[in-house]
Amino acid sequence: MSGLIHPSAVIDPSAELGAGVKVGPYVVVGADTKIGDNTYLESHCVIQANTEMGCNNHVHPHAVVGGEPQHSAFKGEKTFTRIGDNNIIRECVTIHRGTVQGEGETVIGSNCMFMAYSHIAHDCNVGNNVILANAVQLAGHVVVGRNVTISGLSAVQQFIHIGEYSFLGGASGYKLDVPPFMLAHGVRGMLFGPNLIGLRRNGFDADTCKGLKKAYKIIFRSGLTKEQSLAQVEEELPGIAPVERLVSFIRESRNGVTPDHKQRCANGA
Structure with missing residues (x-):
């Protein structure tokens, strides 16, 4: 020794x-x-x-x-x-x-x-x-969460949750929760859909990736309320474990969830 x-x-x-x-x-x-x-x-x-x-x-x-x-x-x-x-x-x-x-x-x-x-x-x-x-x-x-990558010069505010298998781009800031399996970027962090490249690299199959992509569109781009969109995802995409995890994460978030970049642009932010 x-x-x-x-x-x-x-x-x-x-x-x-x-x-x-x-x-x-x-x-x-x-x-x-x-x-x-x-x-x-x-x-x-x-x-x-x-x-x-x-x-x-x-x-x-x-x-x-x-x-x-x-x-x-x-x-x-x-x-x-x-x-x-x-x-x-x-x-x-x-x-x-x-x-x-x-x-x-x-x-x-x-x-x-x-x-x-x-x-x-x-x-x-x-x-x-x-x-x-x-x-x-x-x-x-x-x-x-596990298997997360956060790129350089990014900052995450107190008490925020970053979901598993997400990828956060560089020089970004996050004051809201980032759901699992997502790609996020921007000075004021925004979502850009599922982290498809990272998911494939980690062995997620094509059906799961398609399910997450469809779930994302329903939740973030359909214009439905949160509960309406989550209920629709549960009805249309049953039995896909990562989709179920995405829904539960959003439903349980206490901080609120990072928005889709098109939502923020539409609001003029």
Whole structure:
């Protein structure tokens, strides 16, 4: 073990390091942390207190994982950051732990890539296979479903939900929920239909893609009320699990759902 830890690293005595963990120069590992097997902490990164990381993670220089939340009510309470396996955390990424006002923990899944300067704020919940490109900013309490890609320089407001398998374009802003399986873009985020390329790459068959495309047109472009359009989708497209998931997400959204770009253009926004 000692041969894998650079002598300049500062590791709290209470930290637990798994087998094969490699720690580079000037790394700081805080109190009550757990670092899973075969994780690599590159030079100058900081793993702060109460952080749990799974196996095979790779943290690049100057990243800060488990930092104190940027929340004016935070008074040093014991809260947590929990991270899965096989994640790539690039240079200068910041991930903050939870708050007692929220869930008490920030949770990140496995097989994610967080590119340079991206930020995950307190009490976020990020699913598996998520990509945050350079300088993506997630505010507090954001929920990101699995297999989501958020392009560079995009920002997501507090408490927003980003549904699974969605793709958010670069330099975009989101203050409303983004439904699953969708393609979104724009300075004020707008929907542009299902994320068909991403869905096909992830093994969704042609019938499912067609179903989602038809459901989108009914929900966002038919002129019906929300409940009328959702009821019509349920009647015309039964038995397609992703369509059912789309309907339930929209029906359960507390923040409201990002509009179709043609709706916003029609309203003059």
